[in-house]
Every structure is written in C-alpha cells, then in structure tokens.
Amino acid sequence: MKVGIDAGGTLIKIVQESQQGRSYETELTTNISEVIAWLNANTFESISLTGGNAGVIAENLNTEAKIFVEFDASSKGLGMLLKEQGHHINEYIFANVGTGTSLHFFDGQQQHRVGGVGTGGGMIQGLGYLLSQITDYEALTNLAQSGDRDTIDLKVKHIYKDTEPPIPGELTAANFGNVLHNLDVEFSPANKLASVVGIVGEVITTMAITVARENKTENVVYIGSSFNNNPLLREVIEDYTVLRGFKPFYIENGAFSGALGAIYLS
Numbered sequence: 001m002k003v004g005i006d007a008g009g010t011l012i013k014i015v016q017e018s019q020q021g022r023s024y025e026t027e028l029t030t031n032i033s034e035v036i037a038w039l040n041a042n043t044f045e046s047i048s049l050t051g052g053n054a055g056v057i058a059e060n061l062n063t064e065a066k067i068f069v070e071f072d073a074s075s076k077g078l079g080m081l082l083k084e085q086g087h088h089i090n091e092y093i094f095a096n097v098g099t100g101t102s103l104h105f106f107d108g109q110q111q112h113r114v115g116g117v118g119t120g121g122g123m124i125q126g127l128g129y130l131l132s133q134i135t136d137y138e139a140l141t142n143l144a145q146s147g148d149r150d151t152i153d154l155k156v157k158h159i160y161k162d163t164e165p166p167i168p169g170e171l172t173a174a175n176f177g178n179v180l181h182n183l184d185v186e187f188s189p190a191n192k193l194a195s196v197v198g199i200v201g202e203v204i205t206t207m208a209i210t211v212a213r214e215n216k217t218e219n220v221v222y223i224g225s226s227f228n229n230n231p232l233l234r235e236v237i238e239d240y241t242v243l244r245g246f247k248p249f250y251i252e253n254g255a256f257s258g259a260l261g262a263i264y265l266s
C-alpha cells in the first residue's frame with residue numbers, strides 16, 4: 001500500500017493506493033496527531049507528503065517519508081483525475097479552492113502559479129460564523145443552500161430599473177450592496193450565508209477567468225474541499241464561468257489531487 005497525504009491549513013487529505021484500488025479519506029488538521037499515530041502503527045510501501053503541515057508529520061514519523069511541493073503534487077494528481085474522468089484537455093487554469101484559493105496555469109507540461117486570493121473555504125467558515133454563530137461545517141453549509149441573496153446583493157437589473165442594461169441584468173453589481181435598500185426586511189442567517197458563498201464564488205471566478213484570458217485558455221478547472229457539502233458554491237462558480245464565456249470543469253475527488261499526485265511524484 002502506498003499512501004499520499006496532503007496536510008493543509010484546515011483538512012488533511014489521505015489517499016491510499018494499491019493493486020486493489022484507491023481510497024480517499026479526510027481528517028481535520030487539528031487531529032494531525034491521530035494521523036501520525038495511524039501512520040506509525042502501520043507499514044506502507046511508501047509515504048509521500050505535501051501541504052503546509054507535511055513537515056509536522058515528517059518529523060514525527062518512525063520511518064522515512066518524502067515531501068513534495070504542493071503545487072506540483074496538485075498538478076500531477078489533477079492531471080491523472082482529469083484523464084480518469086474523461087476530460088482530455090491539454091491547457092487549463094486550475095483554481096484550488098482550499099482554506100484560501102491558489103490559481104495555476106497548466107501549459108501542457110507543467111504548472112505555473114499565476115495568482116491567489118484570500119476568498120475561499122476559510123472565508124466561508126469565518127465570515128459565516130460571524131454572521132450566524134455556526135461553527136459546525138455541515139450545519140453552516142446546509143443552511144447556506146436554502147438562502148436567497150436577493151435582498152442582500154445588488155444586481156445590475158436592480159440598478160437599471162426601466163432601461164435595458166448594457167451587461168446581463170443577472171450579474172452582481174455589488175455584493176452586499178442591496179442591504180441598505182432593504183432595511184425593512186429580515187436578513188435571515190440562511191440569506192446571509194448564501195451571500196457569503198456568492199461573494200466567495202464570484203471573486204474566485206473573476207480571478208480565474210482573468211488569468212485564463214491572460215494565458216489564452218478557455219478551460220478553468222475547479223478543485224478543493226470547499227466544494228464539499230456546498231453545491232451552491234459549485235453552482236455560483238459554474239454559472240458565472242459560463243456567463244463570462246469560459247468552460248468550467250469540476251473534478252470528482254479534486255480535493256485529493258495533492259495527496260494523489262504526491263504518490264506519483266515519488
């Protein structure tokens with residue numbers, strides 16, 4: 001059994017692979033000592049580490065482990081998952097929507113980091129907590145799904161009331177810009193959370209398509225655990241990417257790209 005581990009800021013992603021097949025597991029980074037104990041209690045053909053907390057794991061292991069740069073590991077694993085899932089694209093932007101968001105251009109040979117932005121899963125959890133007092137990830141994301149952004153976010157159509165707007169009316173003109181026009185309505189936690197997911201998704205998409213244009217590709221691939229239990233985030237990002245004229249790709253198990261790729265960089 002070979003094991004690949006991507007120990008990130010929030011989550012530890014674990015991939016195990018043998019002739020029999022592949023498994024994917026996730027653990028909170030706050031439980032890193034349990035992952036170390038599990039690694040020390042078992043025998044593996046190889047242990048490959050990546051991510052910001054890879055060093056913490058390596059220095060507490062009884063055996064040797066290899067550490068890889070997470071951007072290269074993610075790129076390698078993502079290339080494998082794309083092929084396995086029938087997406088035969090050669091050049092693409094990939095946006096890794098983790099605690100924060102990292103943007104990369106894959107040129108057919110290798111990845112180049114082309115940007116990053118602080119809107120990501122960490123913002124959904126942190127700002128989400130400030131607006132709802134919910135710390136539990138599943139409860140937070142469940143509630144966001146039923147929210148309505150209409151009284152919170154200002155759309156282009158809200159500004160162009162009687163005339164045809166020069167850009168699609170459904171586009172967001174100002175995230176949270178409709179709040180002061182609706183002080184007579186109640187802003188429910190669900191609505192506020194849906195708007196947080198909205199701004200995170202729209203900022204990420206705006207960044208991703210900007211670097212896609214710069215690098216002359218129309219393909220934008222989205223990965224990261226921030227899509228877990230959050231179909232609304234996926235919908236915001238996919239719809240907005242299409243609206244702006246680019247091709248979005250959402251990859252199953254994309255959050256495990258780094259852990260999987262680390263195994264194969266060895």
Ligand code: ADP
Pocket residue numbers: 007008009010011012051097098099100120121122123124125137224225226227228255
């Ligand atoms: P990182 O490598 O930075 O840890 P990930 O790709 O694992 O990044 O994404 C982390 C994000 O995933 C969190 O900020 C959160 O929004 C989301 N997430 C998904 N599942 C969970 C969970 N069970 N507990 C906490 N956060 C989760």
